[in-house]
Amino acid sequence: MALASHFHPLAASRVHPCPVHLHSAAGAPSPSVSLAAHHHRLRRRFSAVVAAAAASPATAEFDFKAYMGERAAAVNRALDAAVPAGDPPAALHDAMRYALLAGGKRVRPALCLAACGVAGGPEAWAMPAAAAVEMVHTMSLVHDDLPCMDDDDLRRGKPTCHVVYGEPIAVLAGDALLSLAFHHMASVGSYPPDVDPHKHPARVVRAIGELARCIGSEGLVAGQVVDLEMTGTSEAVPLERLEYIHLHKTAALLEASVVIGAIIGGGTDEQIERLRKYARSIGLLFQVVDDILDVTKSSEELGKTAGKDLASDKTTYPKLLGLDKSREFAGKLLSDATEQLAGFDKEKAAPLLHLAYYIAHRQN
């Protein structure tokens, strides 16, 4: 069953999703299944699915935890420097910093840096781009949380931006973060002293184009619009529409993060397209896992309101397919992603390989 092939009218949009297949999804929807009862059994089964897809990676010695820790620290330093504390207008900068430096796993920046590395560039070249994708991600969270949108009070275990700073400042902080992302990528001052962005301005222009495309009416915003249209409706949301939302709302920015890194790193067009496919698979994987975590974890473990999707009648993969099939789908996406890395240098591809496993296995 090709999920993205015979799509609803939205398929006419200019997003061309990489076809992903869910072989066993047909006729699967079983929202009545007792999720709590299946929890432990499914968790074991999911581990089995993922273990099969893993096929003993040859990079067992790669220290993923150290890699992620160092990247997150470097990205946090870049973000901290990009929005000066205390500068006027103070309320605006405070709100930007509050949203931007609230922690988070920095998965998108790590993908950007790792893709730069696998494409041949030193990772440092992509640091401004990595900071930029996190700014865009933060902007989308701040705007999506607004009272007129998803009306969320809690994010990463803390009150959301508009709760602390008020709605007008939250809207404006989002706008400022969005423009700062592009300013950051285009400014000489964002790059490390030993990196000359003017050496490859064509790469920067192309990367900026990719970043811009994944935000607007072909990306994050389109996903949010369709998501809002679906919320609170009593009619059943078809799987195709759910996938449209996730491909736009989540996968588009993950894809851009990887592709931008690859462009800045100097990858060939063929390499960039392979990494794009990798990114699309992990993009959808990210959301499927998110949906699974929402029904299997407590609010405390997630740092946000758990079960919210279920409570608010939001369509999710577990609700449409059942937890079982959702986990199988996740395993398939993981193996699709890792396949794309086969042609790259094993050592250089290790971070992207481990990032895919991390996204599949994360517990919050």
Add this chain to the structure above:
Amino acid sequence: MALASHFHPLAASRVHPCPVHLHSAAGAPSPSVSLAAHHHRLRRRFSAVVAAAAASPATAEFDFKAYMGERAAAVNRALDAAVPAGDPPAALHDAMRYALLAGGKRVRPALCLAACGVAGGPEAWAMPAAAAVEMVHTMSLVHDDLPCMDDDDLRRGKPTCHVVYGEPIAVLAGDALLSLAFHHMASVGSYPPDVDPHKHPARVVRAIGELARCIGSEGLVAGQVVDLEMTGTSEAVPLERLEYIHLHKTAALLEASVVIGAIIGGGTDEQIERLRKYARSIGLLFQVVDDILDVTKSSEELGKTAGKDLASDKTTYPKLLGLDKSREFAGKLLSDATEQLAGFDKEKAAPLLHLAYYIAHRQN
């Protein structure tokens, strides 16, 4: 009296306004002056001020009306093509088009194109940038009009975006327009067939940096934040703070429009900085004239709610200085702007010269 020199704390921000002088403003504030009674007399006087500054331009034969009409038509075509009608998500694209194609004088795009021309490039090079500045301008209008901001129901004589499409779509349409601006500037497809943007990618990167800077916490957004802080307070707003708001909320994007055009056109650093000074003067001029029109024109003539600034207790130049001194200030800004054009080829500088006069003399 130097308005921008001994500024309030906000002067510590990274915006460095070009100093403009208002020689006769000291002790002028006379909010109690009967505005209606002075209307006709002041209108005549303003014409006199502007005539003095004009000093008979040598480009009398330049057909400004035809120039503006052709530029506006070309920009409208570019904007129309940039947001496809009917493409899904339809509500989003409809809202973007509604806001973007609502008419308007296209002053910013015209400044961008004219600056490209005076800096040496064919104007066509700057068409994507010209469309981009209008997208950014439209985004700022859509977000500023939101119920949680200025809560405006009428814009250019039509209901505002959120009135027609709802608040969530208005927020998202603004976000999409903002990202589209950068996408448009970075995409090969935006440029005319005979223009190769890859020939000068370094110019495109620099121009994108300028555009991004003028939006966020150093530009439009900063101005709106301080403007919101001032609205509804009973304390008197000092002239310095009023100028901060206008330099950020209005002048920053006018400055970027001119500077981006000059960069794309291949101007030297010295030319770009002279054009930046020109732009800063007309930027403030634009807002002073806006304030004057608000108290001297009817809603019908303006296409928006007239007298709103006065009614909402918003600080304006006429309220702080009186209409008289506001008009004098406008005349001084006009002559400051035109002085910067002296070193350029007269024929090529004609559009920018006439644009300055147009901004000073416009009636809506």
